[in-house]
Amino acid sequence: MDRSLRWLVPICLVAAGLYLFWGLRAANWAFVLELRATRLAALTVVGASVGVATVLFQTVSTNRILTPSIMGFDALYVLMQTAGVAFLGISGFAALPGGPKFLLETAGLVAAALLLFGTLLGRGAQDLPRMILTGVIFGILFRSAAGFVGRLLDPNAYAVVQQASFATFSQVEPGLLPWAGLLALSAMGFALALAPRLDVLALGRRTSVPLGLAHDRLALLTLGLVAVLVASATALVGPIGFFGLIVASLAHALTERARHAALLPAAALSAVALLVGGQFLFERLLHLEGTLSIVVELAGGLFFLWLLMKGRIR
Amino acid sequence: MIELEGVGHRIDGAEILTDVTTRLPKGALTALIGPNGAGKSTLLSLIARLAPLGQGQIRVDGLDVARTPSRQLALKMAVLGQETAVGSRLRVHELVGFGRWPHHQGRRTPADAAAVEEAIAVFDLGPLADRFLDELSGGQRQRAFLAMTFAQGTDWLLLDEPLNNLDMAHARALLSRLNDLVRAGGRSVVVVMHDVNYAAAWADHILALKDGRIAAEGPPAEVLTTPILHRLYGIEMEVAEHRGRPLVLHHA
Ligand SMILES: Nc1ncnc2c1ncn2[C@@H]1O[C@H](COP(=O)(O)OP(=O)(O)O)[C@@H](O)[C@H]1O
Ligand SMILES: [Mg+2]
Numbered sequence: 001m002d003r004s005l006r007w008l009v010p011i012c013l014v015a016a017g018l019y020l021f022w023g024l025r026a027a028n029w030a031f032v033l034e035l036r037a038t039r040l041a042a043l044t045v046v047g048a049s050v051g052v053a054t055v056l057f058q059t060v061s062t063n064r065i066l067t068p069s070i071m072g073f074d075a076l077y078v079l080m081q082t083a084g085v086a087f088l089g090i091s092g093f094a095a096l097p098g099g100p101k102f103l104l105e106t107a108g109l110v111a112a113a114l115l116l117f118g119t120l121l122g123r124g125a126q127d128l129p130r131m132i133l134t135g136v137i138f139g140i141l142f143r144s145a146a147g148f149v150g151r152l153l154d155p156n157a158y159a160v161v162q163q164a165s166f167a168t169f170s171q172v173e174p175g176l177l178p179w180a181g182l183l184a185l186s187a188m189g190f191a192l193a194l195a196p197r198l199d200v201l202a203l204g205r206r207t208s209v210p211l212g213l214a215h216d217r218l219a220l221l222t223l224g225l226v227a228v229l230v231a232s233a234t235a236l237v238g239p240i241g242f243f244g245l246i247v248a249s250l251a252h253a254l255t256e257r258a259r260h261a262a263l264l265p266a267a268a269l270s271a272v273a274l275l276v277g278g279q280f281l282f283e284r285l286l287h288l289e290g291t292l293s294i295v296v297e298l299a300g301g302l303f304f305l306w307l308l309m310k311g312r313i314r
Numbered sequence: 315m316i317e318l319e320g321v322g323h324r325i326d327g328a329e330i331l332t333d334v335t336t337r338l339p340k341g342a343l344t345a346l347i348g349p350n351g352a353g354k355s356t357l358l359s360l361i362a363r364l365a366p367l368g369q370g371q372i373r374v375d376g377l378d379v380a381r382t383p384s385r386q387l388a389l390k391m392a393v394l395g396q397e398t399a400v401g402s403r404l405r406v407h408e409l410v411g412f413g414r415w416p417h418h419q420g421r422r423t424p425a426d427a428a429a430v431e432e433a434i435a436v437f438d439l440g441p442l443a444d445r446f447l448d449e450l451s452g453g454q455r456q457r458a459f460l461a462m463t464f465a466q467g468t469d470w471l472l473l474d475e476p477l478n479n480l481d482m483a484h485a486r487a488l489l490s491r492l493n494d495l496v497r498a499g500g501r502s503v504v505v506v507m508h509d510v511n512y513a514a515a516w517a518d519h520i521l522a523l524k525d526g527r528i529a530a531e532g533p534p535a536e537v538l539t540t541p542i543l544h545r546l547y548g549i550e551m552e553v554a555e556h557r558g559r560p561l562v563l564h565h566a
Contacts, residue, residue, distance in 0.1 A: 197420065209362070212383075212387065213415070
């Protein structure tokens, strides 16, 4: 086992323990505990999904700068939700059963991601600058499109959409948790089973094809998994921007060797540690609700800069 | 034997390779020469199935490249591209280890470890084995990639400009090693190279490309002549003889 996992696991457990039991009062402990456990589960699913999705995406695109979020995956998901509200109206949208709706949206995201990014990654993967530009443009396009459709809505519907377009760690969709959790867990298990092949995929097409890897098929499959994970995380708390970039670089920096069997768990665990620990710190200790998403980005951003300056991003 | 039949390739309508039909002999060192942009790398990448074959047929020891499972081909031929860069940040021994992937598919055996050790020793990488690739000089990195290709343990080795970045001593060491592989190991090697004198000294067979077509092919003494070299590179070169092999004098 990679050395990093040996201390990431206890850190996650401590963070989870603190999150669950800190300041629990005798009066209504059962109710509070259940509430906290639900949120903890959601944070875990979100963190692990974002971490794993980002590592997977960077492996397919053989770079350490792009993330699904920068490429507009989550913006596309928000756009689909906004379009849903626009077409069905706020009551029609709310009347749809949460689980099946989520599965449908996920399927939509997978299809769109394969269509848009599959061709981009297939043979043009060597052309990184073009990929980055295209991705950033897609990201902006989806965000603006979602914003535009939002403007066309009436204020009540717009409020619903607004809520879906920003990360809110303190409000998760409890109804979606089983669906998103199950889907995300299966995707992560699948990715872990692919780990040795992902190591070869990470070498890049020129090297992996002569080694006999079915590169293009694996790249598409991996992109599909990324889409599923992004959909799960976004459905639960909304898009969370640069978080994935930070967590993926953390995973690469912490693990001793570039092996996905260690990279994927390391990314998932450091994401969970950051989210749960951060939420504990800000909500419980500092009583600053809703600031975590900002602070995570800031603190992580500083760490990212430090990594860059140490030359460990490659 | 690698058989090419009517191989053609177009990129955006531009003809890159036209009707390439030839045989690359087994158990021999073949030098692939030609001016920049002649199509050497493109031809190699078609044989290596890196690009889909638009026209014609390519068979490696009878295996049709377009139809044979990729893993089966990976056990038959190893390919080192012209640009050596990988996405991951790897140590030298990790990179060399990937050469064994076609054999173990993720479950390493002691035989794989031994093959990696051997490749590291053969390419003089022992002291560098634990260094990251990005902490090496260009020539050292080139040797690490060569060791990976060598560790694949295939009958065929296809190398695109492997002499780039190598100093004279390492270039000669590489060619002499490839020569050993051919003579003692019965392997077949195809090397893209620019220095025609290396081809003169070491190759059994030369394939010369120009503008996507075969310009000349045959043993060095037949290909490396003043008129053919003029046709290929557009400059006058005197060809002398040294120890029974051609020696091209390209001083103006
Ligand atoms: N991706 C590409 N798009 C357009 N033209 C290309 C591409 N790759 C190679 N070419 C052209 O194909 C020809 C052959 O290239 P190549 O096989 O790399 O030549 P070399 O013999 O120097 O290895 C050149 O004229 C080159 O400009
Ligand atoms: Mg070339």
